[in-house]
Amino acid sequence: MAHLMACTGRCVGMTNSDGVYIGRERIDTGDCSGPRSARNVLMHPYVEAAVFETARGGILREGLGFDRCDVAVVTNIGMGDHLGLNFISTVEDLAIVKRVIVENVSTDGVAVLNAADPIVAAMAQNCPGAVTFFATDGNNPVLANHRAQGHRVVYVEAGDVVLAEGRFERRFELDAIPLTLGGTIDFQVENAMAALGAVWALGLSWPAVQAGLGDFVNDAQAAPGRFNVFSYRGATLIADYGHNPDAMLALVRAISSMPATRRVAVISGAGDRRDIDIRRQTEILGGAFDEVILYQDMCQRGRVDGEVLALLQEGLVNASRARAVQEIHGEFLAIDTALGQLKEGELCLILIDQVEESL
Template sequence: GGIVEVNAAPGLRMHISPSFGKGRDVGKAVIDHMYPGGGNGRIPVIAVTGTNGKTTTVRLAAHLLKAQGLRVGMTNTDGVYVNGRQTDSGDCSGPRSARNVLMHPDVDAAVLETARGGLLREGLAFDQCEVAIVTNMGGGDHLGLNYITTLEDLSVLKRVIVLNVAPTGTAVLNAADPAVAAMAPHCPGRVTFFAQDGEHPVIATHRAQGKRVVFVQRGHIVCAEAGFEKRLPLSQVPLTRGGQIGFQVENVMASVGAAWAVGVPWDAIQRGLTSFISDVHGVPGRFNVFDYRGATVIADYGHNPDAIAALVAATEAMPAGRRSVVISGAGDRRDEDIRAQTQILGASFDEVLLYQDACQRGRADGEVLGLLRDGLKGARRTRHVQEIHGEFIAIDTALESLDKGDLCLILIDQVDEALAHIQQRVAAARPAAPARRTRKKAAS
């Protein structure tokens, strides 16, 4: 015999349902040929949701998979990335961007930020995932929007990724967050719990049952299951600053739990944790630390009370003289959520600079500033409050007032633009390098 035709896109219906004779399942034969040995053609899919920490967890989990040698597709609120190259920018945490990654021919594994908005609009881009991570729920965010009015409503929405874990897959859940821990019974596969406290009742019970847990003990992240235990030193995880930044420790535990679930070797996990750097390139707008004329400047995109509380806890672990903070508020949040942010900051910062966002999201001019100012009434520590129109003007004002040893937390709105502006100011403040002197050759 010989080949009489090569068809790149053959029609199968004539073979499956012929006009005469017996139908043949040629589709199965094609797939069996493409994926021999019983493979199903699927790639590992890690979906990440929660209130805070999603983007950092996505980026770190993708980095750990890359350390294994996989070509990783990643979506988050910063863009779409395929094998380290950015292919789209902006908020790409919805199903459309996820589908672009899943259809890309060069992707061996996908890590997908799965945010509230995309879930409400279109649901999921996949039928099932190998790993679902829920970082935390806390007090929630975006409450009052799209008929999601309570934390319970938001939890029901975000546990959708847990419901769609494959039977052979894993949900990685925050044991210390009751709303997240309560999602465990809804997972069709296994559950890995994580929490900083290894004695937390949920962690202790799960571990006693021989199931997977991730926790912190004596400066190490401990990954335990039945008789197995792996310890990863926090001193070798730059993202956590030696374990000082609690919310980053939680993001690391979630990412490690996911990498463990998809079979990343431990040496690759350790390499990935050591090489992941929390700078404006690795995790833009997520606790980026700068030195400005001897003062510590931290830029972060925190924008809800839980994020602010976590940032305050992290900055309080850092020595400083005078502490200042630059903050605005998203106009589409509830009044009480906007006030709560400055209530938290007022107990820890000496000076607060309020600025008005470029987009007020439906609020009247000055309304958000008024709510932020209300939150500072009766503040325990804040003694000086300043209102400024314009994000960059507020940043410049804060930087100009810094002395050596001070600390300034800047809660940015326009992430890329604000970070570029801060980097420019930091670079301009560095002392010029001394000119190199050249020695004249002696006359011969």
């Protein structure tokens, strides 16, 4: 979204879990997805537009860093993340927190919501402004009903992302959106649809949007830790910051279409997640990878030494595919071990924790 807005010539301020950006310059590092960083961007004299990652923790601590927004985007809730923390025990509890941005859309603003996630779709009733639904399936009942009423929708049809409202249609070829690898990476297609719904609401010019979609490169510089793909000694290497069961499912689907003679995953677990969520991650990976390398990261977040590794091992007990498992203490040593064993034609997925250093 920030990239597409910048293609119109605006100076865009952005906050996320990697830092604070003003235009092309990163002025702060670390997790900056809370309201303080958002306020700092809004007060910056050069900023003409702002894009904020709005995390659960910051909302619970301090609320939002703004009074109203022109566009709110909620991509998914899924099985939830961070459950069991701060008295948030269910996905319904989490949705109440996440929908705060929807509740604070201005009356002439727009909420862009995932029609395929029932909990997200239900947030439409809490929006003071208009709603744009998106889903890869154009026949999704929520999306189809919304379109029948003359409202805005975004979906995929015949290799295109389609933006539709009444008789209006605008199409963008997935082959012309490198982020999606020709439409083969489902979650990146959804990300592109959400971004298109947002910039449509902002009235960006279509030529600028088309140009921005075409030249956005999902590399370690533009989107660190977001499905960064490398070629290494003839093998395919993927680095991603995914750290919950929903992310594992999405990643497994994404790599299923990528050829490989052997598949290796490198993973740790966040100690502040529920036992069931830590186990579930390796349960998913164990059915899709030939080897899994487990590592214990620097911060165990309240767990005793070895506890997270034990939970990850439990998730692999009934693995249908993984036949080799290694335990390594230290993220960088685990990465070095995986790279040292990687051969031509193989694929390695590394779930990184210290994003910048690992990349």
